Amino acid sequence: MIGFAMCGSYCTHAAALTELKGLVADGYDILPIVSENVATTDTRFGRASELLQSLSQICGREAIRDIVSAEPLGPKIELDSLLICPCTGNTLAKMASGITDTAVTMAAKAHLRSDRPLVIALASNDAMSANLGNIGKLLNRKCVYFVPMVQDDPKKKPHSLVADFSLLRPTIDGAMQGKQYRKIFT
Numbered sequence: 001m002i003g004f005a006m007c008g009s010y011c012t013h014a015a016a017l018t019e020l021k022g023l024v025a026d027g028y029d030i031l032p033i034v035s036e037n038v039a040t041t042d043t044r045f046g047r048a049s050e051l052l053q054s055l056s057q058i059c060g061r062e063a064i065r066d067i068v069s070a071e072p073l074g075p076k077i078e079l080d081s082l083l084i085c086p087c088t089g090n091t092l093a094k095m096a097s098g099i100t101d102t103a104v105t106m107a108a109k110a111h112l113r114s115d116r117p118l119v120i121a122l123a124s125n126d127a128m129s130a131n132l133g134n135i136g137k138l139l140n141r142k143c144v145y146f147v148p149m150v151q152d153d154p155k156k157k158p159h160s161l162v163a164d165f166s167l168l169r170p171t172i173d174g175a176m177q178g179k180q181y182r183k184i185f186t
């Protein structure tokens with residue numbers, strides 16, 4: 001089973017769901033996880049309740065959405081890999097600093113405790129400013145892999161990086177073999 005954790009990069013949820021549907025169509029058994037913000041925040045990109053409904057329909061099970069439910073992922077429920085797709089700058093910074101105060105950061109901490117692969121699909125406007133050091137920190141962490149990232153709008157958002165979601169699958173395959181797929185900046 002693979003964990004598919006979603007954070008509050010609401011503008012990339014549609015692209016993430018497309019990849020999730022592809023994984024399910026190819027026979028992967030997926031456990032959905034959402035951050036508390038994702039579980040409760042309505043934005044111009046969609047309603048929280050609709051996203052939760054889509055996740056349970058696509059995956060055939062309810063999304064984990066709190067720290068208590070995420071804690072067994074590692075010691076009790078062994079995931080083959082955990083994807084954070086999308087991962088916000090907020091969650092990235094917390095993981096880099098060892099902060100565990102959401103369902104997603106709890107899932108990541110519990111999962112990494114057993115040295116299992118964690119795949120991060122980052123989408124953040126401050127990836128090349130406030131969060132650049134955190135990318136570096138996590139690159140050096142055992143069992144952590146990044147979906148290759150692109151500058152989505154170098155003129156208007158010069159510090160922004162977004163994962164190329166179409167490369168999620170080869171990144172997972174590489175991570176399962178202990179390898180980072182390609183260079184992380186494309």
Ligand SMILES: Cc1cc2nc3c(=O)[nH]c(=O)nc-3n(C[C@H](O)[C@H](O)[C@H](O)COP(=O)(O)O)c2cc1C
Nearest residue numbers: 007008009010035037043088089090091102123124
């Ligand atoms: C409409 C909207 C879009 C957002 N898009 C992003 C984004 O693409 N990347 C990001 O890092 N944060 C984004 N944020 C900010 C995060 O949602 C915010 O940092 C939140 O605390 C993240 O919580 P989480 O990481 O626990 O999901 C957005 C917020 C809103 C309201």
